[in-house]
Amino acid sequence: MKTKMFTAAFLLLWFALPGFAQSSGLNGPSSVGAELDGDGLTDPQFRSNFPKNIAPGxxxxxxxLAENGFRFSVDYLTLGQSSDSNxxxxxxxxGIARFYGAWQATDNGSLTFKVENRHAYGTVAPQFLGLxxxxxxxTGTAFNDNGTMLTNLFWTQRAADGGWTLQVGQIDVTDFVDVYGLVSPYTGFQNLAFNTNPAINAPNPGLGIAGGIKLGANFYAVASVADANADPSSPDFDVFDHGDLFKSLEIGYTSGFDRIYFDNVHLTLWHADAADDGSRAEDYGAAFSAAWFIDNQWMPFVRAGWAKGTAALYERSFSTGIGYYGRNTDLAGLGLNWAEARGVPGTQFTxxxxxxxxxxxxxxxxxxVQFINNPLTSAQSGFAVLGLRARVVF
Structure with missing residues (x-):
């Protein structure tokens, strides 16, 4: 059964209608491609030239190197958070130290890589402060203490006419599954409620295959099959032995493929196999997202998700909010989330x-600043989390 599902997804990627743009839906805001390209909104009147002014060479x-097809960056992110929870x-x-880039090996093929080290400064990493x-x-998505990880090492192949895109290798499905313009925990919201949908049991980066196609002038489809048991701190090929897979299919609408995660409405379906060792039950669900960039400044969004609830963080989740892009690539964001979890009474608001x-x-x-009202796993009425994140790119 699992082999048939893998084959069906593979055939979907290869034989569906052509026309997927070269700036594909596989490059979401937190992907290597987006990090290297920027958000396309840079105001030339910036406040400083740091750190370029201290290391011009x-x-x-x-x-x-970029002129010869090899682009890369090194960055460091740090996050401190404080809570008044009792x-x-x-x-x-x-902190997170990352080395990432892409080599344009052929006209239509490229190799993407990302190695990172995630570490805590004390006994608690920000990712676990809310828990x-x-x-x-x-409360601090991605800022965990997982150590050194290989999160990307995949080949991308595109049709000569930009008709389809295929990625094979060590992939991170959160780079493209249910993304929108404010999804990145490195540059946007910090709480998982406003990043990749918390009602999706997305796996860690691991071996997988993903592809995208264009369905007419404004519609697209993105599908993936990935290792549901992946461990990027110890990458391997075990998926060929255990066969536990995460599968996703997204159908979406965009105003133009150069704005695929700025103007975007989509429906995502997903399924994760149960782990053979019994550590994870089967899980599946659906997510909906609508975000639209108004006047290249305002981005209102509405996102919802439902899961069987056995492994995803939430069984039901609904988020709404807005982002505002100011000059000099400043960005403000406000998000509201309502969530329920299977087996836990009550409703949590974030x-x-x-x-x-x-x-x-x-x-x-x-x-x-985050405020969690009616936290589901304690008797408190609510508590606040203050945070300060910094990022420098070399």
């Missing part, structure tokens, strides 16, 4: 407000 060397530690801190504080909430202050295109500081 380094950036000039990078530019020369449960748990109350403080968390962590530690008595809420069913991931609010997040952040402002990304861009000192330069390569140096950003983002203060944020």
């Amino acid at each position: 380094w950036f000039a060397w990078k530019d020369r 449960v748990g530690n109350g403080r968390a801190g962590g 530690n504080g008595g809420a069913l909430s991931i 609010t997040e407000l952040f402002y990304r202050y861009s000192i330069s295109p390569n140096f950003q500081i983002t203060p944020s």
Whole structure:
């Protein structure tokens, strides 16, 4: 049965209608491609040239390599959070060091890579502060203490006319599954409620295959099959032995394929096999997302998800909010989330407000505040989480 599902997904990617744009839906805001390209909204009147002004030779060397088809960046992100919860530690801190890039090996083929080290500064990493504080909430998405990981190492092949895109190798499905313009935990919201849908049991980066096609002038489809048991800190080919898979299919609408995650409405269906060792039950669900970029400044969004609820964080989730893009690539965001979890009574409400202050295109500081009302795993009425994130790119 699993083999048939894998084959069906593979045939879908190869034989569906042609026309998927080269700027494909496989490059979401948190992907390597998007990190290298930027958001396309850079205002030339930036506040500073840091860190380019302290290492001009380094950036000039990078530019020369890019002219020959090899682009890369090194960045470091840090996040500190403090909670007034009367449960748990109350403080968390962590950092992420990343080396990522892409080599344009042929006219229509490229190799993408990303190696990162995620570490905590103390006993609690920001990703777990909400859980530690008595809420069913991931307050610092991606800022965990997983150590060194290979999160990307895949080949991308595109049709000569941009008709379809195929990726094979070590992939991260959260780069393209149910994404929208504010999805990245490195540049946008920090709470998982506003990142990849918390009602999707997305696996860790691992071996997989993903592809996208264009269905007419404005519609598209993206599908993936990936290792449901992946461990990027110890990448392997075990999926060929155990066969436990995560599968997704997304059908969406966009105003144009150069704005696929700015103007986007889509429906995502997904399924995750049960682990053979019994550590994870079968899970499946659906997600809906609608976001539209108005006047290249305002991005209102509505997102919802439902899951069987055995392994995903939430069984039901509904989020809404808005982002505002200011000059110098500044970004403000406000999000509201309502969620329920299987087997846990009650409804949890989450609010997040952040402002990304861009000192330069390569140096950003983002203060944020989150409030979790009626936390599902403690008797508190609610608690706040203050955060400060910084990112520098070399």
